[in-house]
Amino acid sequence: MDIREYVFGLCDKAKEAGAVLGYALTDEKNEALRKIAEALRAEKEYILTENRADIDGAEANGVPKTMRDRLLLTADRIEGIAAATEKVALLPDPCGEGEVNVRPNGLKISAMKVPLGVIGIIYEARPNVTADAAALCLKSGNAAVLKGGKEAINTNRAIMKVMKGALTGTSFGPEVIQLIDSTEREATKVLMNAVGKIDVLIPRGGKGLINAVVSEAKVPVIETGAGNCHIYIDESADLEKALRVAVNAKVSRPSVCNAVETMLVNEKAAEKFLPMYAGAVKEYGVEIRGCERTRSILSEVKAVTEEDYATEFNDYIIAVKVVKDIGEAIKHIKKYTTGHSEAIMTESLENARRFCREIDAAAVYVNASTRFTDGGEFGMGAEIGISTQKLHARGPMGLRQLTTVKYIVEGDGQIR
Amino acid sequence: MDIREYVFGLCDKAKEAGAVLGYALTDEKNEALRKIAEALRAEKEYILTENRADIDGAEANGVPKTMRDRLLLTADRIEGIAAATEKVALLPDPCGEGEVNVRPNGLKISAMKVPLGVIGIIYEARPNVTADAAALCLKSGNAAVLKGGKEAINTNRAIMKVMKGALTGTSFGPEVIQLIDSTEREATKVLMNAVGKIDVLIPRGGKGLINAVVSEAKVPVIETGAGNCHIYIDESADLEKALRVAVNAKVSRPSVCNAVETMLVNEKAAEKFLPMYAGAVKEYGVEIRGCERTRSILSEVKAVTEEDYATEFNDYIIAVKVVKDIGEAIKHIKKYTTGHSEAIMTESLENARRFCREIDAAAVYVNASTRFTDGGEFGMGAEIGISTQKLHARGPMGLRQLTTVKYIVEGDGQIR
Numbered sequence: 001m002d003i004r005e006y007v008f009g010l011c012d013k014a015k016e017a018g019a020v021l022g023y024a025l026t027d028e029k030n031e032a033l034r035k036i037a038e039a040l041r042a043e044k045e046y047i048l049t050e051n052r053a054d055i056d057g058a059e060a061n062g063v064p065k066t067m068r069d070r071l072l073l074t075a076d077r078i079e080g081i082a083a084a085t086e087k088v089a090l091l092p093d094p095c096g097e098g099e100v101n102v103r104p105n106g107l108k109i110s111a112m113k114v115p116l117g118v119i120g121i122i123y124e125a126r127p128n129v130t131a132d133a134a135a136l137c138l139k140s141g142n143a144a145v146l147k148g149g150k151e152a153i154n155t156n157r158a159i160m161k162v163m164k165g166a167l168t169g170t171s172f173g174p175e176v177i178q179l180i181d182s183t184e185r186e187a188t189k190v191l192m193n194a195v196g197k198i199d200v201l202i203p204r205g206g207k208g209l210i211n212a213v214v215s216e217a218k219v220p221v222i223e224t225g226a227g228n229c230h231i232y233i234d235e236s237a238d239l240e241k242a243l244r245v246a247v248n249a250k251v252s253r254p255s256v257c258n259a260v261e262t263m264l265v266n267e268k269a270a271e272k273f274l275p276m277y278a279g280a281v282k283e284y285g286v287e288i289r290g291c292e293r294t295r296s297i298l299s300e301v302k303a304v305t306e307e308d309y310a311t312e313f314n315d316y317i318i319a320v321k322v323v324k325d326i327g328e329a330i331k332h333i334k335k336y337t338t339g340h341s342e343a344i345m346t347e348s349l350e351n352a353r354r355f356c357r358e359i360d361a362a363a364v365y366v367n368a369s370t371r372f373t374d375g376g377e378f379g380m381g382a383e384i385g386i387s388t389q390k391l392h393a394r395g396p397m398g399l400r401q402l403t404t405v406k407y408i409v410e411g412d413g414q415i416r
Numbered sequence: 417m418d419i420r421e422y423v424f425g426l427c428d429k430a431k432e433a434g435a436v437l438g439y440a441l442t443d444e445k446n447e448a449l450r451k452i453a454e455a456l457r458a459e460k461e462y463i464l465t466e467n468r469a470d471i472d473g474a475e476a477n478g479v480p481k482t483m484r485d486r487l488l489l490t491a492d493r494i495e496g497i498a499a500a501t502e503k504v505a506l507l508p509d510p511c512g513e514g515e516v517n518v519r520p521n522g523l524k525i526s527a528m529k530v531p532l533g534v535i536g537i538i539y540e541a542r543p544n545v546t547a548d549a550a551a552l553c554l555k556s557g558n559a560a561v562l563k564g565g566k567e568a569i570n571t572n573r574a575i576m577k578v579m580k581g582a583l584t585g586t587s588f589g590p591e592v593i594q595l596i597d598s599t600e601r602e603a604t605k606v607l608m609n610a611v612g613k614i615d616v617l618i619p620r621g622g623k624g625l626i627n628a629v630v631s632e633a634k635v636p637v638i639e640t641g642a643g644n645c646h647i648y649i650d651e652s653a654d655l656e657k658a659l660r661v662a663v664n665a666k667v668s669r670p671s672v673c674n675a676v677e678t679m680l681v682n683e684k685a686a687e688k689f690l691p692m693y694a695g696a697v698k699e700y701g702v703e704i705r706g707c708e709r710t711r712s713i714l715s716e717v718k719a720v721t722e723e724d725y726a727t728e729f730n731d732y733i734i735a736v737k738v739v740k741d742i743g744e745a746i747k748h749i750k751k752y753t754t755g756h757s758e759a760i761m762t763e764s765l766e767n768a769r770r771f772c773r774e775i776d777a778a779a780v781y782v783n784a785s786t787r788f789t790d791g792g793e794f795g796m797g798a799e800i801g802i803s804t805q806k807l808h809a810r811g812p813m814g815l816r817q818l819t820t821v822k823y824i825v826e827g828d829g830q831i832r
Contacts, residue, residue, distance in 0.1 A: 023773045101795055107784055109794060116806050117776070199806050220807045241829035248831035356824050357439045360533070368523055368827025377832070378525060378823070379517055390532050390615055390820040391636045392808040404806040407794070408772050411784025413657035415664035416793070 003182065007190040010178040011145055011197035014118045017175035018143025022115045024172050026093040029139055032170050033089040037082040039166035040131065040159070044078050050158035051127065058125075058151050071125045071152055081131045084382075088135040091381040094400040095141045108410045113403040115141030117199035120191050121384075122213055124205040125149030130159045133204070134177045136384050140402040143176045145198060147191055149205075150183035157181055192217040200392075204385050207312065222393060224385035227257030227340035228312045229370045232329040232355070233273055234346035235266040241367065242269075242345035243276050249343065249369045251284040255314045257386060258341050258373040262309060262319040264329045267293065270322045274298055277320075286316045293322035309336050326351050330358050337361055339388050341370035362388060362395035419598065423606040426594040427561055427613035430534045433591035434559025438531045440588050442509040445555055448586050449505040453498040455582040456547065456575070460494050466574035467543065474541075474567050487541045487568055497547045500798075504551040507797040510816040511557045524826045529819040531557030533615035536607050537800075538629060540621040541565030546575045549620070550593045552800050556818040559592045561614060563607055565621075566599035573597055608633040616808075620801050623728065638809060640801035643673030643756035644728045645786045648745040648771070649689055650762035651682040657783060658685075658761035659692050665759065665785040667700040671730045673802060674757050674789040678725060678735040680745045683709065686738045690714050693736075702732045709738035725752050742767050746774050753777055755804050757786035778804060778811035 021029075040047070051073040058068050098112040119142045123129045130148055137144035148156045156179055164174035180187050192201060192213060201221050203213035214223050231249055233242045249260035265273055274297045278288060288294070289304040301320070308319045309332075323329045326344075333342055343365035344355040352366045363373045373396060375383025380398030387393040393401035437445075456463070467489040474484050514528040535558045539545045546564055553560035564572045572595055580590035596603050608617060608629060617637045619629035630639050647665055649658045665676035681689055690713045694704060704710070705720040717736070724735045725748070739745045742760075749758055759781035760771040768782045779789045789812060791799025796814030803809040809817035 019774070019776070022776075103793070103795060107788060107793075220805070222807075238829070244829055244831055252832055352826075358435070360435070360438075361822070363823040363825055365825045366827065368825055368830040369832055371832040372523060372825060372830070373823075377519070377523075379519060389636070391638075394821050395823050405810050406777070407779040407789075407811050409779055409781045409784055409788060410768075411782065413654070413660055414784040414788070415660055416668055416785055416787040 003186050004190050011194050013175045014143035014145050014178045017173050018118055021172035021176045022141045030089040033085050035166040036163050037085040039162045040082040043162045047158045050154040053154045054152055081128050085135045088139050094403050105414055107414050110408040112406050114406040116404050118143045120145045120198040120201040122147045122203045125151035127152045127155040130156045140399045142402055145178045147180040153183055195219055222387050223389045225257045226338045228338045229260045229341045230262045230333045231260045231343040232264040233269055234351050235268040236348040237345040239273050245369050247280050250318050252371055254316050258370050260370055261313055264321050264323050267322050288320055290320040294320045341373040343370050419602050420606050427610055429591045430559035430561050430594045433589050434534055437588035437592045438557045446505040449501050451582040452579050453501040455578045456498040459578045463574045466570040469570045470568055497544050501551045504555050510819050521830055523830055526824040528822050530822040532820050534559045536561045536614040536617040538563045538619045541567035543568045543571040546572045556815045558818055561594045563596040563604055569599055611635055638803050639805045641673045642754045644754045645676045645757045646678045646749050647676045647759040648680040649685055650767050651684040652764040653761040655689050661785050663696045666734050668787055670732050674786050676786055677729050680737050680739050683738050704736055706736040710736045757789040759786050
């Protein structure tokens, strides 16, 4: 079968079923999510068997260990996926939220939140995303067309089969979730260019994947993820507090987008703070790459390059630069920020205000770790990604960010 | 000078000044808008002289009369533009609005509305848009890069000069508004592809302009305008009310996007309603193009084509189709809608609910004219356009739709 026809066919089926899902009752959607969780638990052995096939394939193809670990499912991990699906059922449904406003002429205008329609999601070989993304789309009333990494194809197919089975008999039916069951690169291309077939495309994964989608897609994209995050240690910072936060922002999970990649230190604090920092991160094996002034304080540190400043290491590496003042710190951040999360450690109200005002990022922190940029930590219950663009959604995207507005205007014969 | 370098240069200047405008006080912005209004009035003669040059040029080049009328300024029209600018000063400033939420760990998260940054606007030869768009961008804290129709170049240059003069001495300065002073088509292309230089591009004008921008632009676009709007006269409709609304929706201003282009009439109402409608629109010279059943009732009516159903006439023309029931009406609308405004005339609560639920459009009307889809009528005070897309903004876009969110996270050393 022609790949274009195949992908478009899935999108069309998703759209048709999605139109019904769009006005399904919250109770129906929650019930469907609980059925999915139940089915995932009941079909655990089947899913594990299919996952074994993917793992064996990955080993045979020399897929690196870290990637194989993300691909691997265990009984515990499947339980985790099922529990996460149940948790989505407990979240408030954004659809139907809204503001109502009666105009002077008596027109009643309700600005209702409604689903976007059909959401395409392109992701890497992480089978948990298959269930996770499907659950968030379903709860927000959106049909989903999923395209996962080729290494996970057997697992994804199994999870989708189990989920679709659980949706049989609901008012909207199993076609609201679709998996592009193909490992061809062409399938991804078709999805990125399915103008009019999908309402938005969300890439979820590393920088390479996201850049490819942003540059190639003709459908609307919500850019997620890239985080070249900074922390600035101000002259006035409480250095103990600054140390705790700066270390946490680097080492608590270096592989994620909200980890800090560059630390800027005020020259008046550097002499005292840098040895404290170097001492604290030593046990984590963090490699420090420093500017000239950093190296004059920390003699064993490697020289930082311009390229380092622009790099999201996602690793136990940090670039360090000593700056004259907050102005130089802001200037540096403006040059290298990806607009994700930026932090200042300061006890000066004036500097805190200036930093918040002048830094243009999804999340700007005063005296807290950038690691909090996360849907769960922000109180959204769950997230489908972190947007680094300004249109539509910025920062963590929860269920509400998967909706648009529909104005329902009720009158009694009003004319203009 | 190289056109690319020139346009990018304007964008860069706009971005730099816009960063300051982004956190200007509302009072400062309002004062600037009042100064602009004052300057437009004071420099009326100069603007009229430059406009005369454009009008003469348009006549010499055989520009059609309707287009020349939109290009023409008079003392009254300039007063209208100045008054509109003052009105923008009275609107609430969306920047700084937001929700605050203290998390269980004490982190205070403020979701603040902030400007998008630099907004590009491409429009036709309507000089009022130059002042209008600049005022809305300024009030919402955004820098603006404007590209108007080539026939209005002298007028636009004059208006921009006067506005910039009024901004001299403000904290953010005159560079927050920029006019691309070029009649080259290439300048538009450069703006559409100024990735990283502008944050969003809004085309304002006819279908041709919008389609060109949507298909060619690499920067994020908010699609505006196209409105193939329908009105469905249900079996249960109050026919007097339906007549009043259906006539208004067609004839009150046929050239605009919220005017109705196709009327669907339930077969049980058709025999009575169609002659009423034909009689009422006769005095406006409306041409009816009908389906077979319409023509069996209204004998002098021309046959409608499939193409007519897909056409936004923007004229005194209406396509009419008799339908079996609401289901057929919804099916027809789903096939031809541009997602702008759709109306039902009914006294049946069930049918009203079904129509609102199943029709996917920015505005869905029950017993009121589609002509109300407008920022002013919706209570937004002003609008920069009407979005027919689902991402970011849908329906009339006021000041609030020109903002994004910035999360300000304040802590006291919290780590994760």
